[in-house]
Amino acid sequence: MATTADVRAELASLADPHRAAASSRFLQMTPGGYAEGDRAIGVSVPQQRTVAARYWRDLPLSATADLLAGDVHEERLTALFVLVRKFARGDEQARGQIFDIVLANTDRIDNWDLVDSSAPYIVGPWLLDKDRGVLDRLAASTLVWDRRIAIMATFAFIRAGDFQWTFRLGDQLLRDPHDLVQKAVGWMLREVGNRDRAAEERFLAGRYQVMPRVMLRYAIEKFEPRRRRMYLTGMA
Known part of the structure; x- marks a missing residue:
């Protein structure tokens, strides 16, 4: 052993x-x-x-x-x-x-590489068919790593075609002060958009003008240049 x-x-x-x-x-x-x-x-x-x-x-x-x-x-x-x-x-x-x-x-689990190597492969998959309330608690934590774990766990849900918790936690973390959380939220929104662009844009409507710039940039990274400019100039 x-x-x-x-x-x-x-x-x-x-x-x-x-x-x-x-x-x-x-x-x-x-x-x-x-x-x-x-x-x-x-x-x-x-x-x-x-x-x-x-x-x-x-x-x-x-x-x-x-x-x-x-x-x-x-x-x-x-x-x-x-x-x-x-x-x-x-x-x-x-x-x-x-x-x-x-x-x-x-x-x-106190750096982004540690979070990203575990939350989407353990936390999210375990919660696929279970009560996900623990994610609300993590998203409300004062520990930045808890908050990143919460949103990164939703990658497993996204892969299963379930975007509800990405949007739910995205709202909770919409004005998070830490760039590592902002980037993670934007990344997960982008992953939603890779599968259902309309769903992502429905979430962005009414929110993109107040979310941190880095979050928005990550979320719209795969958009066509013209559409991306519209979001960045507040004209989407």
């Missing part, structure tokens, strides 16, 4: 100080950044996925949760890659346990 120490040792063996410095800048772990205080050791995402693929079967959920609690960014992302694999192949009981682990550790 694999242990947390096994995974940590393998990640440490792949560490690259130059990549760590670049990751720290890119993910804003530097002073004043939204992830200030986090620590990268410089393991690439493909390498982390390879490690997760090697260990996911033999790493117990308890050990994976310990890895998610670690202070190294790559350890937490690798833990999430393991959980996503376990969730996709698990039975209902295992999937529920994995969902609970994620929800209990949202303070450790």
Whole structure:
């Protein structure tokens, strides 16, 4: 049976100080950044996925949760890659346990890459056929990562042709002050539009003039240039 120490040792063996410095800048772990205080050791995402693929079967959920609690960014992302694999192949009981682990550790899922690697593949899929009220709670949280988790979880609903919760949370987060939430809302609206442009534009009507500019730009990124200009100039 694999242990947390096994995974940590393998990640440490792949560490690259130059990549760590670049990751720290890119993910804003530097002073004043939204992830200030986090620590990268410089393991690439493909390498982390390879490690997760090697260990996911033999790493117990308890050990994976310990890895998610670690202070190294790559350890937490690798833990999430393991959980996503376990969730996709698990039975209902295992999937529920994995969902609970994620929800209990949202303070450790504390960067956009961690959120985006887990919320659409664990939180959203678990809630497809269940009460989704937890998303309202997450969207109302003071923790930016909770709010991003909430809207990113709706990606699973969008893939299933259900846009209601994307619009519901989009309204709740319409004036969110954090650009990482603004971008996520715009991204999910764009995904709705990729499937049903009319539905997206019905949501934008009456809202696009008050939503943050970055949210709007993400939402209309795939629109034709003329239509995009109309939204950006307030003439849609």
